[in-house]
Amino acid sequence: MYSPPLPATKDVVLIGGGHAHALVLLKWGMRPLPGARLTLINPGPTAPYSGMLPGFVAGHYQRQDLDIDLVKLARFSGARLVLGAAKGIDPLARMVHVPDRAPIAYDFASIDIGITSEMPDLPGFATHGIPAKPLGAFASAWEVFRRGSGPAHVAVIGGGVAGAELVLAMAHALSQQGRLGQATLIDSGPVLGQASPEVAKRLRRAFSEHRVSLVENTTINRVEPGLIHLADGRMVLSDFTTGAAGARPHDWIAGSGLSLHQGFVTVDETLQSSDANVFAVGDCAHLGFSPRPKAGVYAVRQAPILYHNLRARLTADPLRRYRPQKDYLKLISMGRKEALGDRFGLQFSGAMVWGWKNRIDQAFMEQFRHLPQMEQVKLPAEHTYDLPEALGDKPMCGGCGAKAGRGALRAALSALAPLQRHDVTALPGDDAAVVQTGGVQQVITTDHLRGSVLDPVVMARIAAVHALGDIWAMAADPQVATANLILPRLSPALQQRTLAEIMSSAGEIFHAAGADIVGGHTSIGDELSIGFTVTGLCSAAPVTLAGAQPGDVLILTKPLGSGVIMAAEMAGEAKGDWVAAALTQMCQPQGAAARILAAAHAMTDVTGFGLAGHLLGLCEASGLAARLDLAAVPLMQGAAELSARGIRSSLFEENRAIVPALPRGPKADLLFDPQTAGGLLAAVAPETAEEVLKQLQGAGYNAARIGSLTSGAAELCLI
Numbered sequence: 001m002y003s004p005p006l007p008a009t010k011d012v013v014l015i016g017g018g019h020a021h022a023l024v025l026l027k028w029g030m031r032p033l034p035g036a037r038l039t040l041i042n043p044g045p046t047a048p049y050s051g052m053l054p055g056f057v058a059g060h061y062q063r064q065d066l067d068i069d070l071v072k073l074a075r076f077s078g079a080r081l082v083l084g085a086a087k088g089i090d091p092l093a094r095m096v097h098v099p100d101r102a103p104i105a106y107d108f109a110s111i112d113i114g115i116t117s118e119m120p121d122l123p124g125f126a127t128h129g130i131p132a133k134p135l136g137a138f139a140s141a142w143e144v145f146r147r148g149s150g151p152a153h154v155a156v157i158g159g160g161v162a163g164a165e166l167v168l169a170m171a172h173a174l175s176q177q178g179r180l181g182q183a184t185l186i187d188s189g190p191v192l193g194q195a196s197p198e199v200a201k202r203l204r205r206a207f208s209e210h211r212v213s214l215v216e217n218t219t220i221n222r223v224e225p226g227l228i229h230l231a232d233g234r235m236v237l238s239d240f241t242t243g244a245a246g247a248r249p250h251d252w253i254a255g256s257g258l259s260l261h262q263g264f265v266t267v268d269e270t271l272q273s274s275d276a277n278v279f280a281v282g283d284c285a286h287l288g289f290s291p292r293p294k295a296g297v298y299a300v301r302q303a304p305i306l307y308h309n310l311r312a313r314l315t316a317d318p319l320r321r322y323r324p325q326k327d328y329l330k331l332i333s334m335g336r337k338e339a340l341g342d343r344f345g346l347q348f349s350g351a352m353v354w355g356w357k358n359r360i361d362q363a364f365m366e367q368f369r370h371l372p373q374m375e376q377v378k379l380p381a382e383h384t385y386d387l388p389e390a391l392g393d394k395p396m397c398g399g400c401g402a403k404a405g406r407g408a409l410r411a412a413l414s415a416l417a418p419l420q421r422h423d424v425t426a427l428p429g430d431d432a433a434v435v436q437t438g439g440v441q442q443v444i445t446t447d448h449l450r451g452s453v454l455d456p457v458v459m460a461r462i463a464a465v466h467a468l469g470d471i472w473a474m475a476a477d478p479q480v481a482t483a484n485l486i487l488p489r490l491s492p493a494l495q496q497r498t499l500a501e502i503m504s505s506a507g508e509i510f511h512a513a514g515a516d517i518v519g520g521h522t523s524i525g526d527e528l529s530i531g532f533t534v535t536g537l538c539s540a541a542p543v544t545l546a547g548a549q550p551g552d553v554l555i556l557t558k559p560l561g562s563g564v565i566m567a568a569e570m571a572g573e574a575k576g577d578w579v580a581a582a583l584t585q586m587c588q589p590q591g592a593a594a595r596i597l598a599a600a601h602a603m604t605d606v607t608g609f610g611l612a613g614h615l616l617g618l619c620e621a622s623g624l625a626a627r628l629d630l631a632a633v634p635l636m637q638g639a640a641e642l643s644a645r646g647i648r649s650s651l652f653e654e655n656r657a658i659v660p661a662l663p664r665g666p667k668a669d670l671l672f673d674p675q676t677a678g679g680l681l682a683a684v685a686p687e688t689a690e691e692v693l694k695q696l697q698g699a700g701y702n703a704a705r706i707g708s709l710t711s712g713a714a715e716l717c718l719i
Contacts, residue, residue, distance in 0.1 A: 090103075
């Protein structure tokens with residue numbers, strides 16, 4: 001018996017990808033709550049793990065070893081991932097504000113955004129210094145600096161344990177490269193003044209071994225390029241200046257209306273703020289019932305309590321209380337693969353302690369590195385004999401990878417009766433039609449996408465750009481659009497929220513293109529899909545597939561790979577930064593490119609049939625052959641690696657059958673990768689090609705010259 005999907009009724013929004021939220025997502029994926037819709041908001045696709053930062057700085061770990069891949073984790077937990085930094089929360093309206101998108105509504109929210117070590121009151125630091133927190137930006141900046149050459153001078157402002165770990169790690173890394181000029185630890189008070197005498201003694205010995213200079217009980221006047229000016233007139237050389245002086249809350253929390261302590265969100269034993277619908281955990285929270293120092297161990301211990309209490313608020317069950325431990329094991333990195341342990345007043349150090357710390361850190365990260373894979377559909381015991389073949393061996397892709405194959409589509413269209421209206425112009429192979437209306441040439445097209453990402457805002461932007469592709473490919477000016485939406489089953493409140501997000505974000509794309517959304521249709525189904533019917537106006541003869549000439553240069557305005565990347569994302573195989581970059585490419589409008597290419601002899605957008613399929617369509621319409629320079633075809637980040645691993649979109653084989661003579665291989669196979677909101681493919685006169693390409697690249701497109709057209713039967717060959 002068919003069981004329809006259960007409707008979502010409540011929105012849970014996690015603000016920040018900190019350690020506690022990462023563990024909540026992991027637990028949620030293992031045990032989802034029917035009726036709850038989960039959202040994670042984070043500035044980037046990854047979240048660095050603070051415990052391994054000193055080891056990375058010292059050179060013991062690679063950059064990717066630090067990162068929790070939030071794209072994979074969100075897919076595993078069924079959460080939509082919003083890539084953006086939250087800038088405000090309104091508990092009265094229950095809205096979270098993220099730049100460049102409509103506010104995100106919630107029923108219950110949790111804040112886990114960590115702290116910052118920015119020093120806005122220190123002149124010059126904002127321009128010439130790198131805060132140690134947030135960790136992601138610091139780690140990226142250090143990686144670039146460490147790859148440099150020549151003598152290097154570094155300085156850490158803030159002489160606590162965190163600053164000590166950083167300066168020792170920096171000194172070790174630069175010493176290993178033979179580049180250490182000067183490493184300095186600066187504090188306005190005594191260095192390690194809050195540490196126990198024995199911990200301070202052992203770390204001071206490590207400073208001496210690593211040639212770290214100490215500047216104590218001295219304030220800083222200003223930071224300049226390569227130089228730090230001290231209040232007593234001395235100067236410290238520093239090519240890389242970082243700050244680890246204490247913990248500062250993110251500024252936007254001050255405007256939240258929540259009860260705060262020194263800028264941090266005050267929470268009670270249930271981890272709820274002054275608003276019972278808003279929780280806070282990790283370093284951004286102040287434990288009002290039992291204050292504790294800022295340390296990652298508390299965030300990890302808070303995760304199971306937060307997970308239970310979020311579910312309890314959703315199910316109307318009793319909440320649990322969080323009881324922080326009185327003391328915890330402190331494992332302090334000391335530059336080399338050595339560490340210092342401290343608990344209950346006892347200290348122990350050496351290589352074995354570093355090995356212990358490494359095992360603890362690796363075990364924490366291992367939870368996120370090997371997430372369970374998506375299960376294939378389980379067939380009933382009795383079914384038609386060819387059902388497994390129709391089902392295939394991979395989940396159906398979203399976006400343009402979910403469209404019908406070219407053969408099925410052509411067969412269906414060929415059965416249609418000939419056009420009976422004289423005001424409609426039939427075009428060979430084009431997805432749009434030209435209608436004569438009052439002496440004006442109007443282009444009309446429609447496109448519809450099955451959801452490939454869980455964020456309706458991103459999906460709406462992609463669908464809008466995708467639908468406009470046919471208009472832009474004919475060098476027409478977008479005019480109006482109507483929406484055709486299928487929403488998954490949702491409560492009325494969540495329907496309203498989702499529709500508002502879709503229409504607002506799509507409306508921005510169409511408005512920027514010069515068009516307006518004038519209405520549409522909605523229905524309820526099993527999953528989200530978004531489509532638009534769009535019209536455009538042609539002030540001159542439309543550019544079609546049929547006008548290419550021998551010798552024309554082929555120009556492509558976007559790289560290939562969206563199909564394989566999104567297929568890999570669904571299977572948990574794509575890196576988060578690859579997915580984020582691909583989504584950015586898919587959301588890039590092609591209006592400016594279309595204006596630059598308005599004089600092209602022929603043009604199409606590259607979508608579901610892949611570059612090879614759409615190029616063959618242009619060749620067939622123009623009666624020409626194409627010579628394709630495979631090495632010149634631009635690819636999205638990660639696409640070649642995924643293709644080499646055998647990952648393919650579910651439409652790949654049908655696309656491959658369009659041009660079976662082309663050779664196989666990791667890059668050649670990407671010619672058949674279905675593209676969602678792909679680039680424009682234009683045939684341009686050779687004498688103007690270089691100037692056109694220069695203009696496209698100047699307008700921000702990753703455009704490339706990928707081949708040429710020649711006389712002959714319609715076919716493709718690689719050169």
